[in-house]
Amino acid sequence: MKKQPKALVMLRPFRDNLRAELLPELTDMVIHFAHEAMMDNIIRGQLYPYEDGWIFTGCPSVSSVDDIEKMGMDLHRFPLHMGTGEMLLANETTQVAYRDLLEQSGKLRESEERFRLISEQSLVGIVILQDGMLKYANDQWARVCETTVEEMYDWGPNGFIAQVHPDDRELLIEQARKKQAGEKDVIEQYEWRLITPSGKTKWISIYSRTVPYFGKNADLCSLIDVTEQKNTEWLLRESEQRLRAVFDSAQDAIFIKDVEGRYTQVNPAMENLLGLSSDQIVGKTELDLMESASAERLRRADEQVLAGATIDEENSIRIDGVKRYFHNLKVPLTNPIGEVVGLCGVSRDVTIRKNAMLAKEKHLRGEAANKAKTEFLARVSHELRTPLNAIIGYSEMLLENSREEGAEHYSKDLGKILDASGHLLELINDILDMSKVETGKMELYVEEVLLDEIIAEVSSIMTPLMKTNENQFEIIREFPSDLQLSVDRTKLRQVLLNLLSNASKFTRNGNITLKVELLKKASLEKIRFSVKDDGIGIDESKLTRIFRRFAQAEDDTAFKYGGTGLGLPITKAFLEMMEGAIEVNSEIGKGSLFEVTLPVDLPKKNQKP
Numbered sequence: 001m002k003k004q005p006k007a008l009v010m011l012r013p014f015r016d017n018l019r020a021e022l023l024p025e026l027t028d029m030v031i032h033f034a035h036e037a038m039m040d041n042i043i044r045g046q047l048y049p050y051e052d053g054w055i056f057t058g059c060p061s062v063s064s065v066d067d068i069e070k071m072g073m074d075l076h077r078f079p080l081h082m083g084t085g086e087m088l089l090a091n092e093t094t095q096v097a098y099r100d101l102l103e104q105s106g107k108l109r110e111s112e113e114r115f116r117l118i119s120e121q122s123l124v125g126i127v128i129l130q131d132g133m134l135k136y137a138n139d140q141w142a143r144v145c146e147t148t149v150e151e152m153y154d155w156g157p158n159g160f161i162a163q164v165h166p167d168d169r170e171l172l173i174e175q176a177r178k179k180q181a182g183e184k185d186v187i188e189q190y191e192w193r194l195i196t197p198s199g200k201t202k203w204i205s206i207y208s209r210t211v212p213y214f215g216k217n218a219d220l221c222s223l224i225d226v227t228e229q230k231n232t233e234w235l236l237r238e239s240e241q242r243l244r245a246v247f248d249s250a251q252d253a254i255f256i257k258d259v260e261g262r263y264t265q266v267n268p269a270m271e272n273l274l275g276l277s278s279d280q281i282v283g284k285t286e287l288d289l290m291e292s293a294s295a296e297r298l299r300r301a302d303e304q305v306l307a308g309a310t311i312d313e314e315n316s317i318r319i320d321g322v323k324r325y326f327h328n329l330k331v332p333l334t335n336p337i338g339e340v341v342g343l344c345g346v347s348r349d350v351t352i353r354k355n356a357m358l359a360k361e362k363h364l365r366g367e368a369a370n371k372a373k374t375e376f377l378a379r380v381s382h383e384l385r386t387p388l389n390a391i392i393g394y395s396e397m398l399l400e401n402s403r404e405e406g407a408e409h410y411s412k413d414l415g416k417i418l419d420a421s422g423h424l425l426e427l428i429n430d431i432l433d434m435s436k437v438e439t440g441k442m443e444l445y446v447e448e449v450l451l452d453e454i455i456a457e458v459s460s461i462m463t464p465l466m467k468t469n470e471n472q473f474e475i476i477r478e479f480p481s482d483l484q485l486s487v488d489r490t491k492l493r494q495v496l497l498n499l500l501s502n503a504s505k506f507t508r509n510g511n512i513t514l515k516v517e518l519l520k521k522a523s524l525e526k527i528r529f530s531v532k533d534d535g536i537g538i539d540e541s542k543l544t545r546i547f548r549r550f551a552q553a554e555d556d557t558a559f560k561y562g563g564t565g566l567g568l569p570i571t572k573a574f575l576e577m578m579e580g581a582i583e584v585n586s587e588i589g590k591g592s593l594f595e596v597t598l599p600v601d602l603p604k605k606n607q608k609p
Contacts, residue, residue, distance in 0.1 A: 119138040119139075120138060120139050122138060122140055123140060123224075124140060124222050124223065124224055125137070125138060125140045125141030125144055125204075125221075125222070125223035125224070125225075126138045126140070126141065126220075126221070126222060126223075127141055127160070127219075127220075127221045127223060128213065128218055128219070128220055128221070129160055129176075129218060129219045129221065130213055130216060130217075130218035130219070131157075131216070132157045132158045132159075132160070132161070133155075133157060133159075134152055134153065134155055134159060134160050135213070135218065137149050137152045137153075141223060144194070144202065144204070144223070144225045145163060145194065145196060145197075146196040146197050146198055146200075147197065161173065163194055163195060163196075164192060164193070164194065164195070165192065165193035165194070165195055165201065167193070168192035168193050171190070171192060172192060175187055175190070175208070176219060179208070179210045179217070179219065180210075180217060188207060188208055188209065189205070189206065189207045189208075190205075190206060191203055191204065191205050191206070191226065191230075192204055192206065201227075202225055202227045203225070203226050203227045203229075203230040204223050204224070204225060204226065205223070205224045205226045206221055206222070206223050207221070207222045207223075208220070208221045208222075247267050248267055248268055250267060250269055250346075251269055252269055252346050252347060252348045252349075253266075253267065253269045253270035253272075253273045253346070253347040253348075253349070254266070254267045254269065254270060254344070254345070254346050254347075255267070255270050255344070255345050255347075256333070256342060256343070256344050256345075257302065257342050257343050257345070258341070258342045259306055259340065259341060259342055260285075261285045261286070261299060261302050262282075262283055262284065262285055263281050263282050263283065263284055263285070264282060264283075264342065265282065266278055266281050266282065270347075273319070273347070273349065274289060274319065275319075275320065276289070285299075286298045286299060287299070290317060290318070290319065291317075291318050293318075294316075294317035294318055297315065297317075298315075298317070301313070301315075301328070301330065302330070302343060305330045305331065305332050305343045305345075306332060306340055306342075306343060307340075308332055308340060309332075310329075310330065310331050310332070311328060311329070311330040312328070312329050312330075313327075313328055314326065314327050314328070314350065314354075315328065316354075324349060324351045325349075325350050325351045325353075325354035325355075326347045326348060326349055326350060326351075327347070327348045327350050328345060328346070328347050328348075329345065329346045330343050330344070330345040330346075331343065331344055331345075375435060384424075384428055388421060388424055388425055388428065389425070391417070391421050392418065392421045392422065392425065395414055395417045395418045395421060396418060398410070398414050399411055399414040399415060399418065402414060427566075430566040430567065430570060431566065433566075433570050434566055434569065434570055434573075437570070437573040437574075437577075442573075442577065444488045444491070444577055444578065444602075445488050445489075445490070446486055446487060446488055446602050447486070447487070447488075447489060448484050448485070448486055449484065449485055449487065449489045450482070450483070450484055450485075451479060451483045451484065451485050451516070451527065452477075452481055452482075452483070454485075454489065454492060454493055454496070455475060455477070455514075455516060457493060458493060458496045458497060458500065458514075459473075459475060461497060462497065462500045462501070462504070465500075465501065465504050466504050466512060468504070469504055469505075469507060469508045469509065470508065470509045471504055471507050471508070471509065471510050471511065471512050471533075472510070472511045472512070473512050473513075473514075474511070474512070474513045474514070475513075475514045475515075475516070476513060476514070476515040476516070476517075477516055478515070478516065478517035478518065479516055479517060479518040479527065480518070483518065483527075483600075485527065485598075485600055485601075485602075486600070486601040486602045486603075487578060487598065487602050488574075488577075488578060488602075491574040491577070491578065492574075492578070492598070494570075494571075494574065495529075495571045495574055495575060495596060496514070496529060496531075496596075498567040498568065498570065498571045499529075499531040499571065499594050499596070500512065500514065500531055501567070502567060502568070503531055503532075503533035503535065503592070503594075504533075506533070506535040506536050506592075507533045507534060507535030507536075507591070508535070510533060510534045510535055510591070511533070511534055512531070512532070512533045513530075513531070513532045513533075514529065514530070514531055515528075515529070515530040515532070516528070516529055516530075517530075518600075519597070524599070525599070525600040525601070526597050526598060526599055526600060527597070527598050527599075527600055528595060528596065528597050528598075529595070529596040529598075530593065530594070530595045530596075531593070531594045531595075531596075532591065532592070532593045532594075533591045533592055534590065534591035535591050535592065536588070536589070536591075537586045537587050537588040537589055537590050537591050537592055538584070538586035538588070538592055539586075539588055540586070540587075543584055543586065546568050546584070547568050547569055547572050548569060575596060575598070578598055578599075578602055579598070579599055579602060579603075580596060580597055580598040580599070581596070581597050582594065582595070582596050582597075583595045
């Protein structure tokens with residue numbers, strides 16, 4: 001300053017209060033004013049700007065303490081300018097007022113010290129901004145900004161805003177403008193990003209209020225570093241997004257219920273399962289969505305889970321009248337203090353697997369029953385075969401003797417006995433063969449044989465049988481006459497006899513053809529036997545049935561044409577043992593075509609020792 005004032009008093013702003021103190025020349029006298037409202041009653045003297053406050057002159061005749069003492073004045077008689085505008089010397093009345101001011105001064109010092117301690121120890125950054133300038137900052141804000149309070153005071157105009165992320169500066173500037181203008185749509189609390197000197201980005205939550213500060217408005221800001229909280233929120237949001245993606249895309253039905261058993265959340269798979277939308281499910285219980293028996297069973301399981309148990313089970317429920325099977329996993333949901341607040345369940349539709357398993361079990365039970373039946377029949381048949389052979393033998397002897405003695409009236413009856421015995425023996429042999437196939441006791445005897453020899457044997461047996469029903473029998477050979485097969489001779493012959501016997505049995509006064517041809521494909525050679533007739537034919541829907549044991553195309557076939565229903569099942573079993581296959585095409589009233597394919601060279605490994 002150009003001239004030294006006579007008596008100087010320093011006024012410094014402190015929040016809503018003002019502190020007035022003498023400069024060092026008058027350190028023994030301090031006057032405190034506790035509130036800005038007292039400004040109108042402050043000593044009237046000429047004001048001068050000084051540092052961050054003002055100074056004013058007092059009595060022009062006093063420039064120091066020494067001057068006061070030279071004048072013989074008591075410090076208590078120091079002149080005070082009051083609101084009346086006149087200078088008062090300290091008499092007894094003003095001495096009392098002065099003592100009151102001193103007491104206020106002490107209390108204000110205590111208040112200032114408490115604020116300083118709170119501000120310095122606070123975990124919240126505290127800042128006062130006025131006209132873009134930083135007027136105050138505590139140590140916590142300095143630590144967040146990675147600088148010092150002294151360095152902050154050196155910031156120029158808008159030094160504070162320069163630390164803000166460029167994308168967020170406009171937000172802070174706009175909010176400050178609105179506050180200064182007194183607009184109503186001001187956001188007092190929001191978040192922005194701080195750029196530290198080291199280049200780190202920190203998220204700051206700011207709460208700002210406009211306060212009067214030395215005759216002008218200023219922003220009193222509380223700032224909290226929420227970077228860690230933000231990072232946690234982002235991680236939590238990412239985790240929730242991943243869980244939501246799994247929840248929504250899961251093929252299994254996932255649901256959440258409250259303690260009352262009401263659905264609170266379901267995924268799309270659960271919607272598809274019940275055929276309802278989420279809005280139709282949420283807030284409902286099983287009793288609202290399913291038939292009562294299934295709902296009651298699920299409710300009892302839920303009660304166990306809500307009591308703290310974990311359920312992992314398979315059960316069935318009826319949905320739209322259809323029985324469906326589910327694998328259910330249910331676990332209790334708890335709050336932070338361990339109280340059960342609901343449950344979470346995952347249901348996997350295992351209907352297809354369960355039905356397949358049940359069908360397999362049923363099939364195995366049927367197979368076991370058939371096996372037991374076959375074994376029983378095999379034992380009985382084995383016991384019957386010995387006496388039956390004796391009956392056949394004695395019948396043949398008696399028939400021969402009756403013819404020699406001319407007892408023709410016995411010959412006819414003995415012939416019927418022989419036919420019936422032969423049929424019974426054929427049945428017994430078929431049962432025994434099927435029993436061996438099922439028990440794995442049927443053996444292959446692979447040998448080299450001329451194909452022509454097998455055809456000749458079959459022809460000699462079948463030709464007389466064909467004439468019984470007045471059928472024409474033709475054999476077509478499309479293979480070299482010297483072709484040899486590596487095959488089980490007996491089983492191949494039985495396959496051909498079974499097919500031709502069926503053709504003859506179901507054809508009357510018709511044509512039956514056996515076509516044998518050699519098939520060559522690359523280095524693989526196969527032989528194909530085709531048996532064709534123009535008999536009664538088979539309904540297409542019954543074609544798979546004819547290969548079942550003891551089954552025929554029609555229920556009355558056995559009554560009309562005879563047979564046991566074992567010929568084709570045995571034929572198919574023999575062919576599979578020899579790596580062959582059989583196919584059939586037929587049409588009612590037009591006849592049937594059976595085609596058998598076998599490898600020319602059956603590997604010896606298929607032969608049992």
